[in-house]
Amino acid sequence: MRLYPTRPAVDLAIAGSLSVVAGVAAQQSAIIGWGGALLLGLGVARGVTLLGVARVRSAGFEMLWADDVRLATLGRGEEICLNAEVRNRDSRATRFVHLRAVHSPGLDITIEPNNGEVPASGRLRVTVRVRALRVGHHGIHGLSLELRGGPDLFEIPLTFANAFGINVLPAAYAASLRSPRGGRSGLISPAGNFGRTRGPGSELRELREHQAGDPLKHIAWKASARRGMLLVRDHDVEERDVVWIALDASVEHWAGPAGEAPMDRAIDEAATLAVEHSRHGDRIGLVILGRRVLAELPPDAGKKHLMQLLADLSHRSSCFDHDRSALDDVAVARRVYEHMKPLFPSLAKGVSYRESGRLAARAAAAMERAPLPVIPIDGSNNHDQTLRRYLSAFGLESSPKPEPDREKTDLQMADWLRQLPRRRPAATILYIWSPSPTAQQRPEIHKALQKRQRRRLRLHWLPIHLGVDSPDLEPLPSAASLAVRWRSESAEARGQTELNQLGIQTHSPLKIRAPGHGPAPRRNAHQVQEDG
Incomplete structure (x- = not known):
């Protein structure tokens, strides 16, 4: 104890x-x-x-969830209210203070009431309000409280018998959950509404005068005879763009408070544009780049493809992989073992965190009762991979490693940009989320952009701003903090200038509501279960 x-x-x-x-x-x-x-x-x-x-x-003092639901899927910034019960099977009443949840840092949780008394052989109903701050897998692991019977000098952590998983997707996902289903909306093509352009189609756009080069088959002979001049039919054809979303997911982009890191904003912006293009019927592809290609999804259209894209944005850019996490093999094994002991005492009995093989086998058995789905994660070996998947399946924290990925990410992005013209279907729009490159600081990216084929491809660069609002600058003296901010802003300005000289459009951050600012929709566990 x-x-x-x-x-x-x-x-x-x-x-x-x-x-x-x-x-x-x-x-x-x-x-x-x-x-x-x-x-x-x-x-x-x-x-x-x-x-x-x-x-x-x-x-038998314990806390149990009042509902059968053990998993909620939310959009970033959404809030959900969960119901729980604190039960006291003792013959005497138990008073407690400072009741709070043990949870992942990507969640903001408040409990009402946070102090009170559980009557003898009675129960106390507790409301747990959860706000999703960061995309990915998160969990509510247990309770922490202080018993009022003592002198209030020590805190006793209590752990739930069943963890609660929170699967957080980008903010654009919340809007898709609340979209109408059935009725007229069910008749809309799953590929969305197509854009239109002039060309050989079945729907008449207009009649116009004949011009040199118009094919004879487009001449409207009867209308021409009535008006005494040659007229040509113009038709509408349905056209959809092939859109690629390229996300620079270097681990240093996760630096900052949950919900305010550069990667948090970039994922929301990418998801918003993906949803918008999906509504127009465009085919959308996704590539997430780090020190290696973390995920690549070929261009396609439809609701199923969009949901897969949002899931990849949320999970494949996370820091559970062994080459992106600050936790080494031993630290991962220790964290898994400490989590298993109160939840699965029979599985944790007779094994040590130093026995990675035996611990991985028992963790695999425990994952069958995990609240969150198992996602692909890379480990240094098979045992480490299983243990890291356990962390993700139960929503345990895996912080990003302190070493930056910038040089290796630039090599991967430059190589991908050189291969893009050979990919089919040919891309017509490319969005890139990354700090603005300069020829001096990021020469590989600059060379790849210079050699790109400008024909048909519209390239948009959405800068990821680093260091300007970093909480790491707060302890520095004001003069040093201002110098760091000025240097970061001037480097970003030089990068945007060089991009404009290459004919690449740069954009300011999209207007997306951040979590914690303004009212956000609330749902309960039953509504989440219905959304499925």
Whole structure:
């Protein structure tokens, strides 16, 4: 059983230790006794808390979800209300304070009420409000609370018997969930509404005068005879673009608070444009680039293809892979083992996190009861791959590694740009999300852009801004912070100037509502289950 000291307990421990040291240095027994009394009191408080927690747990104090749903799929920025029950099977009432959820950092969670009393052999209904801040797999793992029966100096974490998974897709996904289904909307082609252009089609656009080069088969002979002049039929043809979305998913783009990192904004912008082009019937392809090609989806149209594209945007750019995660093999094994112990004690029994092979086999068995689907993840070996998939399936955190990917990502992007003209169907529109390149700092990208085929291809560059709003700059002095910001902004401006000289359009960030700003739709678990 683990107890974690609260801030007052830490302050008292520091005060007691300093008093003992000062008393020894000054050779004052009164000061030594006072400091020793503080430390002794902390020990007694810890023992009292342990006895109280043991009594509560042995009686069956627990928290359970009120609904049968264990998985919710949300758009980024959406909020969902979950219902849970805190049950007390003891013969005495239990009072608690500071009830909060143990969850992934990509979620913002509040619990109401966060303090109260569970009557003897009774239950307390708790509302858990969850707001999705970052795309990907996230989980609510357990509870953390303080029992009021002790001196409030220690915190006792309690873990749910069943974890709750939150699958967060880009903000554009929320709009597709609320779109009408059935009725007239069910008659619309799944490929969307096509654009139109002049050409040989079946629908008449207009009658116009004959011009040199018009084929004879387009002449409207009867209309020409009536008007005394040669007239030609112009028809409409349905046309759809072939759109490619290229996303620079270097790990340094995940730096920043959840929901405000450059990658958070880039994924939302890419998803918004994908949904818009899908409505017009365009075929959309996706490539996510890091130190390797993380995902590539050939151009296609339709609702099923769009949902696959949104899922790849959310999951394939994550940091669970061994070459993108700050967790090495040992750290991953330790995290999986610590998570399995309270949830699956029978599987965690008799195995150590150092035994990666046995632990991976038991983790594979536990994944059958995971709330989130298993997604493709790369590991350093088969055992590490299984353990990393366990982290994703239960929504455990895997932070990005500190080493940047910029040089290797540029090589991958330059190679992909050189191969793009040979791909079929030929691309007509290309969107690239990446920091604006300069010939000096990113020569490989600059050369690939210079050699591109401009015919038919419209290239749009949406810059990913780095360092301007980074929280890492806050501890720096104001002068140093301003210098870093100015350098980042000037480099971005030079990159955009060079892109414009190459005939490439640059765009400012799209207007997308950020989570936490303004009202967001709320749903409960039953509505999420119906959306499926």
